[in-house]
Amino acid sequence: MSSTASASPEKHLPLTPAVFAILLALVDGEKHGYAIMQEARQHTTMGPGTLYGSIDRLLASGLVRETGISEDERRRYYALTALGKRVIMAETQRLERAIQLARRKGIKASEAKA
Amino acid sequence: MKLSERIVLSLYRIELHLYPGKFRRRYAPEMLEAAQLSYSESRSPLLFSLSLAIDGIVGATREHLRTATTSVPSMAVITMLLTFSLVAVSVFHQQILRRGADRAPQQIVSSLKAHASSIEEATILQAAAPAEIASPAWLESQSPFTAIYNAQGDVVSANATLHGALPQPPRGIFKRMRDSGLYKVTWQPESGIRVALVGEPAASGQFLVAGQSLIKAETRISRFDHILLWIWAMELFGMLLLYQVRRAKGTSLPS
Numbered sequence: 209m210s211s212t213a214s215a216s217p218e219k220h221l222p223l224t225p226a227v228f229a230i231l232l233a234l235v236d237g238e239k240h241g242y243a244i245m246q247e248a249r250q251h252t253t254m255g256p257g258t259l260y261g262s263i264d265r266l267l268a269s270g271l272v273r274e275t276g277i278s279e280d281e282r283r284r285y286y287a288l289t290a291l292g293k294r295v296i297m298a299e300t301q302r303l304e305r306a307i308q309l310a311r312r313k314g315i316k317a318s319e320a321k322a
Numbered sequence: 323m324k325l326s327e328r329i330v331l332s333l334y335r336i337e338l339h340l341y342p343g344k345f346r347r348r349y350a351p352e353m354l355e356a357a358q359l360s361y362s363e364s365r366s367p368l369l370f371s372l373s374l375a376i377d378g379i380v381g382a383t384r385e386h387l388r389t390a391t392t393s394v395p396s397m398a399v400i401t402m403l404l405t406f407s408l409v410a411v412s413v414f415h416q417q418i419l420r421r422g423a424d425r426a427p428q429q430i431v432s433s434l435k436a437h438a439s440s441i442e443e444a445t446i447l448q449a450a451a452p453a454e455i456a457s458p459a460w461l462e463s464q465s466p467f468t469a470i471y472n473a474q475g476d477v478v479s480a481n482a483t484l485h486g487a488l489p490q491p492p493r494g495i496f497k498r499m500r501d502s503g504l505y506k507v508t509w510q511p512e513s514g515i516r517v518a519l520v521g522e523p524a525a526s527g528q529f530l531v532a533g534q535s536l537i538k539a540e541t542r543i544s545r546f547d548h549i550l551l552w553i554w555a556m557e558l559f560g561m562l563l564l565y566q567v568r569r570a571k572g573t574s575l576p577s
Contacts (some may be wrong), residue, residue, distance in 0.1 A: 241352045242355065242356045242359050242360075245356055246334075254412050255357075255360075255377025256354075256360075256374075256377065257353070257378050257380060257382065257384075258377055258380075258381060259353075261384055261385055263349075264348075264385075265388075276562065281357070289351060297475070301362040309402060
């Protein structure tokens with residue numbers, strides 16, 4: 209684990225679906241690993257290996273920080289750093305731009321199931 | 323905790339040893355807890371176990387690649403992980419096809435058992451034209467044969483023959499059928515003939531048996547394993563190439 213934190217959010221883009229889901233889950237506040245996984249699974253597939261591998265990389269790149277351990281010491285809690293917040297905002301903007309472009313080209317979400 | 327859950331979690335605990343030591347010491351307890359909670363919430367334990375195993379293999383490989391240097395032990399671990407994952411894919415594919423070969427015979431036996439309660443089982447098969455099990459046409463086909471055996475395991479009636487005689491599997495399997503109810507086994511009467519046999523005891527004490535040739539399934543397994551073997555060889559070549567390139571540059575693998 210090297211501390212390769214980059215202060216520019218754009219350097220971390222684009223995010224993988226798993227990393228985006230993890231950061232999004234932490235927008236509401238600190239959570240432990242399983243709670244992150246439960247929320248992330250609403251929009252992407254994620255097992256423990258993917259979750260903790262991603263968390264390890266996010267800790268190393270300074271997007272997430274560890275905030276504490278539960279009383280029984282079984283659960284560690286994680287929260288977004290200031291850089292992490294800027295990165296997910298930048299990624300959301302990037303996705304919004306992509307969606308706007310898709311809309312302009314006539315792509316409609318309601319037609320996806322047809 | 324159910325026995326199946328305990329087995330899956332024990333296997334996962336073993337699989338966590340595939341991760342680099344530092345990563346494992348830091349995250350293994352949390353990963354185990356997440357796996358346990360996810361198992362209890364999963365709708366299909368079998369599918370969940372499979373996805374957990376794949377997630378573990380992919381995750382461990384990724385972590386080794388992140389931390390690996392050009393040292394021979396690191397490369398050996400990565401190669402071992404890739405080999406292990408290919409073997410797992412091969413075994414899974416083999417099991418899917420083998421179980422698939424049991425499906426049609428099992429349906430026939432269930433249907434036969436449902437109808438046999440009101441009529442004499444021995445008469446059920448007499449109208450059918452017998453097929454020859456040893457013939458290439460039957461071996462290549464997906465048409466199951468059906469047979470009825472008495473309480474001693476002697477053949478009573480069948481809609482197929484093996485070299486002109488009614489098919490007679492070893493009598494030992496009928497004891498297993500009596501003990502376990504529905505019983506599935508691979509029967510190889512001779513070299514080149516392999517049959518997926520499914521049998522079940524009937525209320526009358528007789529045994530209802532159906533069998534399908536395994537040649538087609540095993541040919542597909544063999545072809546798939548050849549592809550996996552090529553992938554494995556390319557992986558080995560790739561690792562060797564990567565090792566040489568990194569060694570020449572004197573750098574570590576990308577994180």
